[in-house]
Amino acid sequence: MSEVQVVHTAELPTTTLEAARALLDEAFDGDFSDEDWDHSLGGMHALIWEGAELIGHASSIQRRMIHNGRALRTGYVEGVAVRADRRGRGHGAALMGAVERVVQGAYDLGALSAAEAAAAFYAARGWQSWQGPSFALTPAGVLRTAEEDDSIFVLPLAIPLDLSGELTCDWRDGDLW
Numbered sequence: 422m423s424e425v426q427v428v429h430t431a432e433l434p435t436t437t438l439e440a441a442r443a444l445l446d447e448a449f450d451g452d453f454s455d456e457d458w459d460h461s462l463g464g465m466h467a468l469i470w471e472g473a474e475l476i477g478h479a480s481s482i483q484r485r486m487i488h489n490g491r492a493l494r495t496g497y498v499e500g501v502a503v504r505a506d507r508r509g510r511g512h513g514a515a516l517m518g519a520v521e522r523v524v525q526g527a528y529d530l531g532a533l534s535a536a537e538a539a540a541a542f543y544a545a546r547g548w549q550s551w552q553g554p555s556f557a558l559t560p561a562g563v564l565r566t567a568e569e570d571d572s573i574f575v576l577p578l579a580i581p582l583d584l585s586g587e588l589t590c591d592w593r594d595g596d597l598w
């Protein structure tokens with residue numbers, strides 16, 4: 422079983438942050454923006470090492486999701502990647518297991534936006550596809566984010582959710598979900 426290190430951003434040396442960014446750049450074929458990286462910081466990172474080489478990363482950061490009139494403290498999962506030549510060996514599952522423990526222990530809800538190719542990976546772990554309309558709080562008001570509806574997954578915890586209801590995320594630069 423993969424050994425996963427779980428560390429807050431504040432405790433990570435610059436060299437590890439650089440290695441994580443490089444891993445994500447490679448895993449997303451250059452489609453991982455500075456904003457995407459920013460979204461992966463400020464929370465708990467799950468890291469898998471092979472010797473001195475970082476081969477897996479995922480993080481969980483805090484956001485607020487408004488649902489049923491409540492602003493739910495949400496563990497939002499970002500930056501999930503395993504180096505291409507190390508996939509299919511359980512590392513992704515180990516990273517998600519570590520991140521899910523953080524989410525379960527600290528938040529009302531887990532949420533993430535899945536790349537199309539990874540949706541089944543999350544679904545198999547019990548993440549549920551959001552069925553209702555999504556929105557974002559923006560400086561210009563509440564914005565419907567219809568193009569994101571199909572990519573949103575949640576990990577329901579103690580708070581009951583209506584998966585066909587509305588879900589509204591907080592504001593940030595870059596991709597809102």
Ligand SMILES: CC(C)(COP(=O)(O)OP(=O)(O)OC[C@H]1O[C@@H](n2cnc3c(N)ncnc32)[C@H](O)[C@@H]1OP(=O)(O)O)[C@@H](O)C(=O)NCCC(=O)NCCS
Pocket residue numbers: 448449501502503504507508509510511512513514515534535536538539540541542545
């Ligand atoms: C998604 C990703 C992290 C999975 O990592 P991995 O190390 O290959 O995953 P694992 O080997 O732990 O697989 C765990 C289980 O999920 C399944 N699985 C892995 N990737 C899957 C996918 N894309 N779709 C469906 N199932 C998948 C595996 O078959 C395995 O199933 P099993 O337990 O029944 O054997 C990896 O493919 C990756 O880095 N992809 C590129 C970046 C990316 O898309 N990240 C997600 C962005 S939202």
